[in-house]
Structures are given as structure tokens and as C-alpha cells.
Amino acid sequence: MKCLICHSDKISIIGTVETSGHYEVARCKACHFVFTLPRPTPEELIAHYSADYFTNSSREAGYVDYYLVGEMNMKAMWSSFKDYAKLKDEDKKTILDVGCASGAFLAEAEHDGWKTKGIELSEDAVGRAKSAYRLDVMQGDIFDERLEAGAFDVVTMWHVLEHTIDPMEVLQRAHDLLTPTGLLFIELPNWNSLGRLIKGTKWKQLVPPAHLNFFVRESMRYALQHSGFEVIRCSTQHIVGFDVLKSRSPKPIVPLLSGFEAAVVTTGCGGYLRALARKKMEGSSLE
Template sequence: MNTTENPVYLRCKDHTVSGKTFSLIRDEKHQMLYTHPAPKADELPEYYKSEDYISHTDARRSWFEKIYHLVKSYALRQKLKYINAADPGKGALLDIGAGTGDFLAVAKKDGWNVNGTEPNTSARKRAGEKGILLFEKPDASFVEDKRSAYDIITMWHVLEHVPDLERQLEELKKLLRKNGTLFIAVPNFRSYDAEYYKEYWAAYDVPRHLWHFSSDAVRSLFSEKGMEVEQIIPMKFDAYYVSLLSEKYKNGKMNIFRAFCTGWLSNRKAARSKEYSSLIYVIKHQNN
């Protein structure tokens, strides 16, 4: 998926850091998009260096950030509910791309045996202040020792960021116990809010988001690795959050009323189509 021979779906601007324009290229085989040109490995960290990149900070400077953290606290409780339903025994949990460690802190308090990874240094430091030790990445020991036996692995809006998608999927299969459960949350470019905002849709977030998924794509990619999507859970708040940011990118300011209407309409349409702004995929090994 590193060629531009496939057709261009959209061209989008990086509104957060560089102001550069990137292309979204169709991958017809998997029914997904990918960002081109993808930043080189040594360039990618530069695109995360912004005080506005909220998942790497605990900032509450504006009403938008305060609302974000209020909704985030609700979302954390929901995520905990989902993993407890999958494994009431509260076994070993790995969160990949753990940010500032809030989800792992909630899970640890609830009795889970937690581990996590986060490539961003400042985010790892903030997590450490909350009593959550994060690794930069899963090293060889994650596969070779007991930590290869994870009952639950979570990636909350992280899979779209990974430079090597093929390698990440292989790694997930190795790290997950045969009867374990994988939770993957990603934006859905087939949602109504994505269609409405087009190149201004905030969840494209180029070039930090390297991959842009549909539900068909997630099913196809994991099926190729011997894993199966068993359930899809909507993330209804994302339509409002993404619409607010998209309004800012499109019109220069956050029009709360218009964003709310767009988010509401997106969720209403998704009640029939199932194409919500973001989706959580519950995945297991095939033939458990």
C-alpha cells in the first residue's frame, strides 16, 4: 500500500502542525484509504509536537478541552464495562498507545493486571505521575515471556497511527491469548460526518493518521491474520467531537450549533446504516 497507482480519494491539509497537504489514496482490495506521502520514521514525531494534540496532554485550557475530558471520563467507564464483559476474571490487559495512561489507571483500580505502551515521551511521563509505567513499544520480552499471554488487548484510536500496519497486526496476534479479546477503536470514513465535511473532516488528521478504515477493511485485514470481528460497538460521542473540530477547520471557528446538528444527524443516519463516526471492533482468534 505504498503506491500512488490507486486513485486519489481526497486531498487533506494538516491543520494541527505543518499546514502541508496530503493525499488519501484508495486501497480497493481492503476498502480503506491510506495517507500519501507517509512521513518517514524520523519525521513522524515532529507531527505530534503541538499543544493542541489533546491525547498527549491533560490540558483543560478552554471550554472545548474541559468538555473533552468530561466526555472522556464517561468513555473510560464504558470501555471498562466492555472489557469486564469480555473477561469477568480481570486478567492481563495490554493497552497499546496508552497516551497519558488514564484508561490503564481506571482498569488497574478495577483489579486488572495492566501493561501499556506509548511512544510519546511526555505522555509516558504524565502516565508515570499517575502510577502507570508505560513502555515505549512492545519489545521482544512482550512475546517471549508471560506477557505474551494477554487476555485483553486494547487500541483506542491508535491503529490508524501505526507506520507498519502489517507488522502491527502480526504482533497483535502473537500477543493475544487464544481465547483473549482484542478491542480496536478507529474512525470510520464512511460515516455521514465524514461525507459532510469531506477534506475538512477532523478524523482524517493527516499525516498522524496513516490509515483510514471502513468496517469492511477491519474485517478483511484481521481475517487475513486468522482473526474475526465478533461485535461492532458505536462511539456516538465521536460524531459531535469530530464535527466541532471539523467546523473549526472548515470555517475558522467552532460553530457549536452546526456541529451538534451534524453530529446528531450522523448518529441518526448511522442508526440505520451502522456507519457511525467511530467504531469499536471486538475481535478474537478464529475457531477459538
């Protein structure tokens, strides 16, 4: 058994988890990538994204009701993405959202003047994207031949890479789809998050076969750099659920909670891991 990211054979089993089956949790000692075993087949993975995936409240699904809850947050997500990528009005070009779900994020991008395209495994979600937002969204995955190489200025993956069978192949395909100066944006659960460190294998994000791959800052940088990218920034984001806690806390306590959260994020233990990268240009380095 070798690491899917760096191909090291220094792999250790660090735990087990029971969801729809019995899974082992493996960790690479070289690059710190974490993944679950056994790996699903492509057919098993597609079958997992049934019509109720985005509306099922089970632990395995990982969502309460994406259509009702997630879509309400998309305006904030679009704004957060633009801030993280430091995009300006003149940067409005073409964007591909991989695993676009119902397309709400792309709808915000289109409203902001971008030319958009989405691809999504779930037939139900694709139907909603077309009916609710009239978006150009296809059912399929990032390897779909209908996606043209070099056609996109930006590729986004919101909580997608953790679902994939071979994350390095996905990153390399994203590289192929981008223009020579294109940007890749990724957000996914952070293995070093405070929640995971506290809850261990009871962490709500550890739900194979939905979530198969887990990164920390070091393994994410390694994966991007070995897929033809330069890493512009890679950081962790807030403590999941902390906004609710702060909103319900007495005002004198809020600054203390905010300071604690800032310290957690700075040390790489925020709930989500984000990365922004661009195609590697000859003779350049951002490291």
C-alpha cells in the same frame, strides 16, 4: 502502489489535503481501505509526538488538551469498553493498552482490579502516566521487545491504528502478544462517518501525518480476519458532538435527534468505528 491491507493494485486518488505538507488521499477499490501518501518514516512519526502533542490545539495535533479534557472521560470509556466486550468480574486478568497516552484508561482498569501495562510513544505522556497514576508504562511502540508474546488477555487500541505506518503489521503483532483466548479491542475514526461524508477533505480527522489510515466496517473485518482474528463484532458509534446538541435542544426535539442518530449508526455512519476480535481458533468461526 498497492493497498496496505489487501495488496490490491486497484488504488485511486480521491483527494488531497494540506496540513504540515501536501498529502494525497488514496482509496482501495477492493477492500475500501483509505490511506494518505506519502507515508512518513518511523523517525518522522516519532518526532511528530513531541511534548505538546497532547496539549496542542492545532488542527494537526487533533487534540485540544487531552490531559484536561480526555482524562475526565476515562471512567465512561472504561465502562463503555467493558460493556462492548461483555466482560465480567471473573474476566479480570491482564490488559495492555497500546498508545496509552497519560494512562488514565489503564488507571480505571487497575482500579477495577486488572493487571495493567501500557506502551506509548510520547515521552511526556509516559512521564505523566508514571507520576500521576504510578502505572507500569513504557516509552515505545507495540513492536518493543520488552513486550512478551502471549502475555496479555486483552489488548486495547483507542485511536491508535490510524496513526501507524503499517496497520497490518500492528494487528499481527497484537495477535502475537495475546494469550490463546485473548481479545483485541479497537476504536478509531470511521471513514464512512456522517461528518466525513459532509465535510470531505475538511473532515477534522483527516490530518496526516497524525492520521494516516482510515477504515470502514468492511476493511476493518478484512484486516482482522487476515491477521489471525475472528471478528466478534464490528460497529460504528454515535455522532461526534451530538450529545452536546441534544443537551442544548428543547426536550420535545431530543427523541427525534436520538432516533436520527440511531439510524445513522445502524447504517454504518457513526463517528467512530469499533471492533472486538479474538484469536482464531481452529475449526471455529464467528462469521
